[in-house]
Amino acid sequence: MEIIEEDTWVCLEDNRNESKIVKVSEKKMVGWRKHKFDIGVILHKQYNTFWKIDKSNTVVEITSDQFYDNADLDNQIDDANIEITKTNKDLFDFNDSQKLTQEEIIQLKQQKEGEEIVDEVIQNSKTFEQKTEFSKAKYLKRKKEKYVCCFMVLKTTIDNVHKTQFLESPQKLNFMRIDSLAFFMQLSSITQNSNILMFDNANGVVVSAVAERLDGEGSISTVFWNHSKSNLRDYLPIQQMNFNEEILKSIKLIKNLEDIEKNQNKYTHLLIAGEFKFTEIIEKYLNLIAVGGIIVIFSTYLEKLHEVAEQLLSSGLCSKIDVLDSFLRYHQVLENRTHPKVEMNAFGGYLLQTYKLK
Amino acid sequence: MIQYGDTMILFEDGKPKQFITVTQGQTYQNKYGAYHHYTFLVKPGEEILSKNGTGPIYLMTPNPHLITETVPHKTQILFMADISMIILKLCLKPGQRVIESGTGSGSLSCSLAAAVGHKGRLFTFEFNKERANNGKELFAKLKINQATCFWRDVYTNGFLKGDDVENQGEFPQENSVDAIFLDLPQPWLALDHSKKMIKKGGRICCFSPCIEQVQKTALELRQQGWKNLETLECLKRHFERRVKQEQSLFDDVQKKVCTDQNKRVTYSSGINQAYGHTGYLTFAQYI
Secondary structure (H helix, E strand, O other), rough: EOOOOOOEEEEEEOOOOOOEEEEEEHHHOEEEEOOEEEEHHOOOOOOOOEEEEOOOOOEEEOHHHHHHHHOOOHHHHHHHHHOOOOOOOOOOOOOEOOOHHHHHHHHHHOOOOHHHHHHHHHOEEEHHHHHHHHHHHHHHHHHHHHHEEEEEEEEEOOOHHHHHHHHHHHHOOOOOHHHHHHHHHHHOOOOOOOEEEEEEEEOOHHHHHHHHHOOOOOEEEEEEEEOOOOHHOOOOOHHHHOOHHHHHEEEEOOOOHHHHHOOOOEEEEEEOOOOOHHHHHHHHHHHHEEEEEEEEEEEEEEEHHHHHHHHHHHHOOOOOOOOEEEEEEEEEEOOOOOEEOOOOOOOOOEEEEEOOOO | OOOOEOOOOOEEEEEEEEEEEOOOOOOEEEEEEEEHHHHHOOOOOOOEEEOOOOOEEEEEEEOHHHHHHHHOOOOOOHHHHHHHHHHHHOOOOOEEEEEOOOOOOHHHHHHHHHHHHHOOEEEEOOOHHHOOOOOOOOHHHOOOOOOOEOOOOOHHOOOOOOOOOOOOOOOOOOOEEEEEEEOOOOHHHHHHHHHHHHEEEEEEEEOOOOHHHHHHHHHHHHHOOOOOOOOOOOOOEEEEEEEEEEEOOOOOOOOOOOOOOOOEEEEEEOOOOOOOOOEEEEEEOOO
């Protein structure tokens, strides 16, 4: 069993399906969901464990049952026993269904645990008993998400690193949705001994994904947007992945653009993630890419990719150029209640892929 | 440099067409004429002309994406969009051990093997003997040494060696694999076996085309205590460039006189033929 070591980054995923990535060390205070707590408690404990923040803001371990009692609530209705006799025919919104006042609830928060507050709120709801089982469950879900704060501790993966970054600010990643990142990786087909020239303007997420796949057996010459001032330490995702020395060594940070041309071997991949002046990069560095090399570009703008496609075609070095985007939809799968999720992210960016031929 | 015995992917008319094993003394024939295999001994991606000096073809090093586009369809295969999501959401890393069932045409197998790299292992199970042999041949041909293909019905026999004498090679051990992928008509029948193999914290993915299958799978996953269920579908959409000469409403069409403004403009457009549905991917984690 793997143990959480000092100074490792871990991913906390809570009962709202939100996540936060933190570095664990002794007596380290973390602020999350209006709580401030000492995350050092989980040090030297196992991954995939469950924790709760109690009323005194202390982190205590709970069982997985206790956690899923407050998360994944959709699944807690026993479909077989549902009476459909109740309807919302007699429910009216007079905004007086909750007997507790706001002050009383604030007071409760200081005295009681999250679950107890939820019970209290339900008891004081005039309409709760009249609700159908489905809307009871929905109500309970909302209240538990609001008053109970529990989380599980996961290892950081490129999936949850991307998720936290994307939720925080999608524009920093140029709106590169998770499936676009997945496509980017698959289209670039990284193998061991790849010698990659990479331009990253997506806050280091793509570099992390590429470095993880390369596993230290090759090199990634990375140019960040503000290359002269860039430092690997400034890119959180690269740190959050807990890379070993070997992998970190494979990421060669390029501060001076002239260094790109100094590489003795030709590059096997030209990967561009995020906004740059693509035509300028292609014009200057296409000759440094080996014949048979792979070119993948991600952009928020379709027109920019077509501009590059035209440039590549007229260079006569590429024949088949794919420009694509992707569609991703999540589904709720429950007995008698299966349907696509209501919330959807409708835009994930565009990708271009081609091979350099001669 | 390409050498005799290498299996490469042949690009014809700019598109990947087929696998080709470069063999001494052989020729390849297409509509442009004949190509001697000795002319193939160049760098991957270099232009090769036929004896008539026409029809450039290219030989490319096989990579997971190209393999998916080239592999002969013995069965319905998994495509790039689903493969990408499977690899990312299963959190595959070099050095990990992964189980797949069934092998099918081997399109996903090659991508899984590439994701776990030469330090990792792929155990792939197929219940159709011909396809299992085809899988073995494919791995041998493409020199994917980290993958082993077994001929077996996993519903009844699971993934452990047991008293199997039919299959050669290293079998996976209990509680030792990081990820499992099931592309079976009834994935819920293989979940018991999967639970035995998966490490704590490991992930599973089930691919099913029908929502009824997904519901049954999700129910069984929950009953068995798998957590963090997530069902999704992912499709790709292509775009093309079209160069259009815009006609002005005020032009004299009869005389075909164009004004200065009617220059050629490049537009991007979608392509109306696409896959509307391949299958649902259901992910879960064993905690």
